[in-house]
Every structure is written in C-alpha cells, then in structure tokens.
Amino acid sequence: MATEASEPVRRRRHGKELESALLAAGWDELVEAGYARLTMESVAVRARTSEAVLYRRWANKDQLVLAAIEHQRDANPVALPDTGTLRGDLLALLTAASEALAGFFAIAAAAAFSGLLVDTGMTPAQVRARVMGDQRVPHTRTIYQRAHRRGEIDLERVPAAVLDLPFDLVRHDLLMDLEPLKPARIRSIVDELFLPLV
C-alpha cells in the first residue's frame, strides 16, 4: 500500500537523455501549438518536468525554440544513397529528404518569421540560415559528381538552375503541403522535368 500502482516509480532522467526529451517536447509543442502559443510551462508539462529544468539549459524561450529546431534537424539525417545511376540516386535522395524534412521547413520558417529572435539583433536572413542549417539538402553535390564521373552528365554544360531544380521543387512542395511528397510526384520531377534537361 505504500507505493500506489498508479505511481509508476519516479525515475529521474539525466544528461543527454533528459536533454533530448526536452528538445523533442519543444519540437512537438511547436508543431501542435505553433511558436506563439508555445509556453515554457507547456513544454515542461509535456516533458514531465518543471520550468526550472528548462531555464537551467536555455536562457529564454527563443533559445529553447532555436535549439529544438536544430535538434529536430540533426536528429533526422538524410542518408546518402548509392544506387549506381543518377536517376536511382535522385529518386532515393529526394524520397529520403522528403520524409526526413516533412514539416520541418514550414515549422522552422514559421517560427523564424513569427517573432523568433527578433530582438537578438539577428536579421531574418540570419535566423533562416541558422535554422535551415545553412545547407539546403545535403549530399546533392556528391551524387552529381559521381554521375559526372560515370559520364551520365557533363557538369560543365548543365546550368546550376537545373541541378537545383529537383531540390527546389521538393522544398516547395514540403512548404505547401507539410507532408512528404507522393512517390508519383517525385518520379514526375525526375522523369518529366529534370532528366529531359540534362
């Protein structure tokens, strides 16, 4: 009778384990409530801890949100495919990026423009560069260079706009729809738009 069945052994988290839980809670709050409605208390409650724990790590709400965005980005790395053909690599990479980044751009962009870090002296462009990780989709250069070496494309003769095209369109669709692209759309981008241009 001393320990209730409804009280499931209060474990106490530490270090990386705790920090990941805090940042994940922050991200979930961002997705569900949005930046404006995210409060330190709501994050603490979701993470089953108290606000003091948050303030021990981040000086204010903006810092916490920024860290949560970066954590979410880094927790879902996009794998580098190697299928042997440019078409296969592109389909695989775009699919992986689409799934890993679904929602990320929109939430991050929304937070960046809805007031995040306005008074830290960062320009909107700086905030955006930071949350976007200053990279667009990783590994793009790699798969193009491999295709160049195999003789599939001639990097000297293909305009940069063409090389960016598939990734720009995937990013665009992610921003518009907030969910991963349908496989048919990815195939359309590769087969109807990109490949005819190279």
Add this chain to the structure above:
Amino acid sequence: MATEASEPVRRRRHGKELESALLAAGWDELVEAGYARLTMESVAVRARTSEAVLYRRWANKDQLVLAAIEHQRDANPVALPDTGTLRGDLLALLTAASEALAGFFAIAAAAAFSGLLVDTGMTPAQVRARVMGDQRVPHTRTIYQRAHRRGEIDLERVPAAVLDLPFDLVRHDLLMDLEPLKPARIRSIVDELFLPLV
C-alpha cells in the same frame, strides 16, 4: 498661439480611408515584428489611432491579422500581360507576381503556422487556403491557353508539372528570400528550364 505649428491640423479619418490605414498598419507590423510580437497597441500606434477603433471593427487580434493579410493580397492584384508570345507573357507575369507577392507568402504562411486561428477550429489547411486566397498565381491558365491557340505549345502533350514549374519556382524563391526575384533568375527559369521542356 492657440494652434501650435507643431500640431498639424488633426484630421479625422473615416470609413474606407480609415479602414485601409488600419489594415496597412497591421500588415506592416506583421512584416516588421511578426505575428507573435504584433500587439493591438503597436498597430494602433502605427496607425495613429487607438485600440478602441480596432476593436470596433475586429473582434480580436486573429481577426485583425487575417483581415490585414487578405487586404494586402487584394490590394496588389497581378496584372494579366499580353505581349503576343508565351515567353514574353511568362516573363512579364512572373516578374509582376514576384514583385506583388514578395514577402506575402512567407508572412502569411508564418502567421498561419505560428498560432493564427488555432482555436477557431480551422485546420492549418483551411487557414492556408484562406490566406492564400485559394489561388496560386492568377492568370496562368489564360496565358497558356492563348499560347495553345497560337500554336506555340500543345496543351495536350505538355505535362501539368511543366506548366506549374515556373510558378512553383517563383513561389519557392519568394519563400526563401522574401524579396522579388532578380530578373536574371526569372530569365533562367523561363529560358533554361521551362522553354526547353515544351
């Protein structure tokens, strides 16, 4: 001595004139401060009026923001060009859209995702449809149909993805950079990407 020189005749605005000024102030505040940092007072001060005037028109902050977004969208209509060639029409339309909508998509999307209307029962998709005006870029069908009639393209044989391509890319760049596209970029989209595909 009764009327100071520093007090430049207090005129009192009414009706449409006043309402436009209020909504313009709301939009400017949205751009500069973002949704989270926009306050009814900041809008009132910017419009040189008082909060009561705002509340006489809109029941709450969300309604004001929504009206400001719609006002901004409707106040900058994109003109329908008619240059005689598909290439000319596209360049003109993309340039006009780029300038009219610079910033609009990003600000509107950010407001939509940063908490706007979360508790009115609208889904994010509904909010987005409303602020985007349920249209992407107007006039697109028109210029394509004219080109079809002139025999420049065959609408039966061109995939829809190709027709959307220029507008998707312009929207993408606007979301990323928040400013009108450089003319060279627009020419690149038309000449290096779109025209080779049709």
Add this chain to the structure above:
DNA sequence: CGTTCAAGAAAGGAATCACTTTCTAACCAG
C-alpha cells in the same frame, strides 16, 4: 557509503498584452 550535483515540485514576482470602459470632440446627414 558518503558527497555532490542536478531533477523535479511549488509558489510567486513582474511585466506584458488582449480587451473594456468612459469621455470628448470631430465629422456627416438632415
């Protein structure tokens, strides 16, 4: 085992901000 550190609970201070209320006077219709 004993020491140290931080997790977690709780309560509250201070500031912000959505929204209201009241009042005066400028504008408009007749």
Add this chain to the structure above:
DNA sequence: CTGGTTAGAAAGTGATTCCTTTCTTGAACG
C-alpha cells in the same frame, strides 16, 4: 444649425506567461 455617429484619447482590469527562487530528494561518482 442640430443631432447622431464614431474617431481618438486615456485609464484600467484581468489573465497569461516569462522567469526566478527555494526546497526536497533521486541519481551519479569516487
């Protein structure tokens, strides 16, 4: 000119929320 409407000024209320402080106790480390 007269009366009704509403712009605009000013002050205030109540709720929210950022952030701090204090205290107890579970966990890590030697």
